[in-house]
Amino acid sequence: MNNLQFFAYLLVLAGSTNLIRVIPFVAIKEKINNKYVRSFLYYIPYAVLTAMTLPAAFYATRSIVSALVGIVVAIILAYKNKSLTVVAIFACLAVYITELFI
Amino acid sequence: MKNYLRGLKAGIPIGLGYLSVSFTFGIAAISYGLNWWQAILVSMTTVTSAGQFAGIGMMAEPGLYWQMLISQITINIRYSFMSISIGQKADEKFKGIYRWLLGFFMTDEIFAVASQEESVKRSFFLGLSTIPYIGWSLGTAIGALLGNILPARIMSALALAIYGMFIAIVVPEMKKAKPVILAVVLAFGFSSMFYYIPLLKKVSSGLSISICAIAAALICAVLFPVSEEDDNSDKSSNLDKESKNDKEVVTNE
Numbered sequence: 001m002n003n004l005q006f007f008a009y010l011l012v013l014a015g016s017t018n019l020i021r022v023i024p025f026v027a028i029k030e031k032i033n034n035k036y037v038r039s040f041l042y043y044i045p046y047a048v049l050t051a052m053t054l055p056a057a058f059y060a061t062r063s064i065v066s067a068l069v070g071i072v073v074a075i076i077l078a079y080k081n082k083s084l085t086v087v088a089i090f091a092c093l094a095v096y097i098t099e100l101f102i
Numbered sequence: 103m104k105n106y107l108r109g110l111k112a113g114i115p116i117g118l119g120y121l122s123v124s125f126t127f128g129i130a131a132i133s134y135g136l137n138w139w140q141a142i143l144v145s146m147t148t149v150t151s152a153g154q155f156a157g158i159g160m161m162a163e164p165g166l167y168w169q170m171l172i173s174q175i176t177i178n179i180r181y182s183f184m185s186i187s188i189g190q191k192a193d194e195k196f197k198g199i200y201r202w203l204l205g206f207f208m209t210d211e212i213f214a215v216a217s218q219e220e221s222v223k224r225s226f227f228l229g230l231s232t233i234p235y236i237g238w239s240l241g242t243a244i245g246a247l248l249g250n251i252l253p254a255r256i257m258s259a260l261a262l263a264i265y266g267m268f269i270a271i272v273v274p275e276m277k278k279a280k281p282v283i284l285a286v287v288l289a290f291g292f293s294s295m296f297y298y299i300p301l302l303k304k305v306s307s308g309l310s311i312s313i314c315a316i317a318a319a320l321i322c323a324v325l326f327p328v329s330e331e332d333d334n335s336d337k338s339s340n341l342d343k344e345s346k347n348d349k350e351v352v353t354n355e
Contacts, residue, residue, distance in 0.1 A: 005161075005164060006136075006140055006161065008167065009157070009160070009161045009167070009170065010140075010143065010144060010147060012167050012170050012171055012174070013144065013147075013148055013153070013154070013157040013170060013174060014144075014147035014148045016170075016171055016174040016175060016178070017148050017149075017150050017153050017174055017178050017181075018147075018148075018205070018206055020174075020175065020178045020179065020181050020182055021178070021181035021182065021184070021185050021205050021206070021208040022185070022201070022202055022205035022206065022208075023182075023185075024182045024183075024185040024186045024189065025185035025186075025188065025189050025201045025205040025208065026198075026201045026202055026205065028186050028189050028190075029189070029197065031190065032186075032190060035327045035328075035329075036323050036324065036327055037323075038190075038327075038328060039322070039323035039326070039327040039328040040319050040320060040323040041183070041186065041187040041190060042323075042328045043281070043282070043285045043318070043319035043322045043323055044183050044184070044187055044315060044316075044319045045184075045187065045213065045214055045217040045271070046271075046272050046275060046276075046282050046285050046286060046289075047285045047286075047288070047289040047314070047315040047316075047318040047319040047322075048180060048184070048210065048213075048214075048289075048311065048315040049210075049214055049268040049271060049272050050268075050272060050285070050286045050289035050290055050293070050315075050318070051289040051290075051292065051293040051310075051311045051314035051315045051318070052210060052268065052293075052311055053265050053268045053269065053272075054289075054290045054293060054294070055290075055293065055294055055297050055298075056265075056293075056297070057262065057265040060261040060262055060265060061258045061259070061261055061262060062254065062255075062258040066258070067262065070259075070262040070265075070266065071262075071265065071269065074262075074265070074266040074269040074270065075269055075273055077270070078269045078270040078271075078272075078273035078274060079273055079274075079277070081274055082270065083270070084112070084115050084215070084267045084270045084271065085111075085114055085115045086270075087266045087267065087269060087270035088115040088118065088119065088262075088263045088264075088266035088267045088270065089115070089263075089266075090266070091262045091263065091265070091266030091269070092259040092260055092262050092263050092266065093259070094262075095258060095259040095261075095262050096255065096256070096258075096259035099255055099258060099259070
């Protein structure tokens with residue numbers, strides 16, 4: 001692909017992606033008082049994260065077994081309120097160790 | 103500075119996870135016919151996973167500008183909700199030009215961590231974005247230039263870093279607020295439908311995440327609206343025990 005075409009595509013790709021996230025951030029300055037809108041905004045992170053994690057995480061590693069072990073380790077540590085870094089590192093370690101045996 | 107460093111530290115697991123995802127992106131970009139510098143430029147200007155993967159697929163063919171625009175809007179519409187959500191919590195110094203500049207870093211993962219703050223300070227947000235941005239750019243560069251240097255075993259393990267982090271955010275909140283359990287169950291149910299039902303499988307993952315999340319959050323908001331005190335009080339996470347001390351700009355009406 002020539003450079004002109006590349007930069008035209010890049011403009012569309014980067015331009016649209018960034019406008020979509022920057023405009024609402026800049027434009028909505030007022031505090032939203034509506035109870036339902038506020039509740040929606042409260043639930044949205046957890047809903048987004050769940051939809052991204054499950055079931056995709058089952059298939060993120062080389063085997064569904066290692067993924068499941070990693071996920072269970074992460075849930076246990078998260079339940080014990082360990083920090084994000086600790087949970088993430090131990091989940092990776094659990095996958096690595098499990099894959100040594102399968 | 104204290105907030106910047108706190109953000110920097112919070113960004114480490116995101117950066118680690120990004121390294122493996124963007125590494126894959128770098129390899130994919132080369133296989134679609136991009137140069138190494140083009141791959142890096144895409145990552146440095148766009149900073150989004152699903153959108154970039156869809157984008158390089160289209161770049162391989164000429165003249166798909168409108169199609170690209172439409173697919174990017176549907177894949178990335180979820181960012182609008184994230185920006186509105188964080189905008190509600192941004193502190194008074196985090197406005198104007200800073201929102202224009204820092205809004206650029208609003209990714210799923212940075213949003214997830216920032217949403218755990220009671221008041222999002224711009225120095226914290228900048229710190230939080232730093233390592234993920236470096237990880238995203240660097241991972242792309244390594245993938246594009248060096249291809250398969252990391253053993254598959256390591257790549258496989260790193261792939262779970264991001265998900266581990268997500269779990270660490272969601273599970274403690276499920277313990278604290280029961281309706282969040284419903285949000286999780288609904289979102290899981292909806293996303294499974296998009297994952298396993300053949301017809302729905304055709305929907306791009308970015309769009310399906312938006313649909314699942316919006317549907318689950320809407321249902322919970324209608325059934326269990328959050329009362330004002332729940333919303334304002336003790337919503338701190340395991341991430342930052344110390345931030346409990348600076349509550350002065352909490353959103354009181």
